[in-house]
Amino acid sequence: MADPKGFMSTPRQEWPRRPVDERVRDWNEVYVPGTLLPIISKQADRCMDCGIPFCHHACPLGNLIPEWNGLVARQDWRAASDRLHATNNFPEFTGRLCPAPCEAGCVLAINQPAVTIKNVECAIADRAWEDGYVEPCPPERLSDRxxxxxxxxxxxxxxxxxxxxxxxxxxxxxxxxxxxxxxxxxxxxxxxxxxxxxxxxxxxxxxxxxxxxxxxxxxxxxxxxxxxxxxxxxxxxxxxAWRELDVPGRDLAGVHQAMEYLPPANRVCAGDLKVSPLSAAGRHVVIVGGGDTGADCLGTAVREGAASVTQLDIYTMPGTERDEETEPWPTYPKIYRLSAAHEEAATLRTAPAADADARLFAASTLRLTGDDSGHVRGLHLVEVDAQRRPLPGTERTLPADLVLLALGFxxxxxxxxxxxxxxxxxxxxxxxxxxxxxxxxxxxxxxxxxxxxxxxxxxxxxxxxxxxxxxxxxxxxxxxxxxxxxxxxxxxxxx
CATH class of the missing domain: 3.50.50.60 (FAD/NAD(P)-binding domain)
Known part of the structure; x- marks a missing residue:
């Protein structure tokens, strides 16, 4: 614990994102390069070095979070890398892609914003590569297995x-x-x-x-x-094995699974294709499914130049604070979170009819309709209650040239x-x-x-x-x- 009062004197500060109008014009990572390391030591100082660190229990890897927080606060990057890699083979992956249940279990999060554990982890991993601390570790001897x-x-x-x-x-x-x-x-x-x-x-x-x-x-x-x-x-x-949407019109052209849509876009970035065959450019896109895969489709469609993008979430819109009765600390709460893709959609107003950012909450798909050529042109939905029962009089239709199913696996x-x-x-x-x-x-x-x-x-x-x-x-x-x-x-x- 480098600074015993760090959690009292230093506010939470996260890795800054690039401006929306800049980042949607490319496929690079959304964060401002070079801005994480200057802030991360002070953020690591916010760690309370708890006697019982619940962040350990919230993380299935058992990451030694207070230990490497303390090492980062003291600028001992090699030791921090060693402690991080002792429990995690790929911290640069989790530092970017994990939703950080460890932060939900942070003791500081009981009544303050949690330590930026995910950002600290990413900073350690990136610094370790930059300084050459990550080296091959071949075995000393081989078995015959x-x-x-x-x-x-x-x-x-x-x-x-x-x-x-x-x-x-x-x-x-x-x-x-x-x-x-x-x-x-x-x-x-x-x-x-x-x-x-x-x-x-x-x-x-x-x-x-x-x-x-x-x-x-x-x-x-x-x-x-x-x-x-x-x-x-x-x-x-x-x-x-992806889940299907069992509604009339599912067989119309222009209705695709998320994992049929995302790989071609990634291949464009890899240089395999000039344009994705399922590009959202100029099309009205509706994404069915409110999870991370749906958000990935959202950010991709925005970058491809979609005419509009709306994401449907069958759950009711969550609040911004943890419900202590149903999801008490240190569990991972279902709260309203604004991913980079949702921030982009909100700023660009890709879905004027949405409840928030690009999402329509408590929305269930009734059917899909198409034109004479058999191509999808509209998605008919209805609002539902918390038990997913349709609410009379709430039906409406969204224009849809491309429907993406992100319903999980x-x-x-x-x-x-x-x-x-x-x-x-x-x-x-x-x-x-x-x-x-x-x-x-x-x-x-x-x-x-x-x-x-x-x-x-x-x-x-x-x-x-x-x-x-x-x-x-x-x-x-x-x-x-x-x-x-x-x-x-x-x-x-x-x-």
Whole structure:
């Protein structure tokens, strides 16, 4: 605790964003470059160094937050990097993409704005790369064990890095042409530029992890062949089976899933395409779904030059303060949050009929209608109450040339045949069933991340990857010194 009165004398200050009219003209990250480090030491000084730091418990990785806050306050960046990387393989990812449940659990947040934990984490990670503290950590000796990891999202990469460092020969299989899973083609560059991902992959390759992109396990390589070739298999394919909108007009042209829309936009940024085939330019866009994926679609459509963009959220508009009765501290509360994309939409007035920024709350889609050519032209909605019951007399129609469905994901995609070829058992909700050791019903096959947990946060994905790595190491060697921050049945703090 560098400054015992820091939380009393220093107000919360967050990483400044670039002006809206500037940042919507490019795909770079929304923050002002070079403005985080000058403010972050004072922000770290706000940490109270609590006797019982609930931020530890709110974070599934168990990040040593008060320790690296104190080190940053004292400008000891190398030690701070060491403490941060001791529990988190990819802090530059979480520092940009995680919604920071740790801040909701900050003791200071009981009656003041929380410590900017996420910004401190990002500053440490970026400074560590800048100063050369992040180096490959190859194992001192190799085992004679081999592991296949299917999926190169945060879970697969974390598992692969941990198992490689433990001495095993690890091969990561990815069905897309580039590595990274949803971080590559699902997350827009304005949230995380892809060079952050690329340099981690370079580090992992230098440590000995091998990668096989553009390889669909179940088609390009059969499940039986995979099991015969490796001593253990980790399924970390994510929950990519998207939920559908079952309303009349769903089959009209111009109605697409969010994950059909976002990847081409990312490919434009990567230089693969000049223009996305689903570009929102000049079109009236309606996004069905109020979550982060919907916000990613919103920010993308704004940058593509949409004529209008409206986001529908079936939930009622939350308040700006925590409801202490239903969501007491230190749980993660559902409150009104203004993401960068929503700030842009509000400033540019992309949806004049919206309740706030670009969102219409308590709105349920009734049907979609189109023109004579079969292309969508309108979305008919109705307002609903807290129990999602339609309110009479509230129907209205929004113009819609492009409708994007961002309704979440139900479980792993089975179209590649992997799950059926292996004979993997599923839970009633469609996720992969596993025991207390992350093992499936198939000997030597383990499952982690969204494929087994269900759709969750990136910080849980990395924690799952670290935990399944410890389980696989124990299975292969009879014991393990790898950390296991969570168990397969652990859940976020809630009432």
């Amino acid at each position: 081999t592991v296949a990891v299917i999926g190169s999202g945060p879970t697969g990469l974390a598992a692969a890095q941990q198992l490689t460092r433990a001495g095993h020969t690890v091969v990561v299989y990815e069905r897309d042409d580039r590595l990274g899973g949803l971080m590559r083609y699902g997350i827009p560059d304005f949230k995380m530029e892809k060079h952050h991902l690329d340099r981690r992959l370079e580090q992992m390759e230098a440590e000995g992890t091998r990668f096989r992109a553009a390889t669909v396990v179940g088609r390009d390589i059969g499940a039986d062949e995979l099991r015969a070739r490796y001593d253990a298999v980790v399924i970390a394919t994510g929950a990519t 139900s479980g792993p995609d089975r179209s590649d045949g992997l799950i059926d070829q292996l004979g993997i058992e599923l839970t009633p909700r469609g996720t992969i069933a596993r025991d207390a050791h992350f093992a499936t019903n198939v000997f030597g096959v383990f499952a982690a991340g969204d494929a087994a947990r269900g759709q969750s946060l990136i910080v849980w994905a990395i924690a799952e990857g670290r935990a399944v790595a410890a389980a696989v190491d124990r299975y292969l060697m009879g014991g393990s010194e790898l950390p296991a921050p969570i168990g397969p049945y652990d859940q976020p703090m809630k009432v």
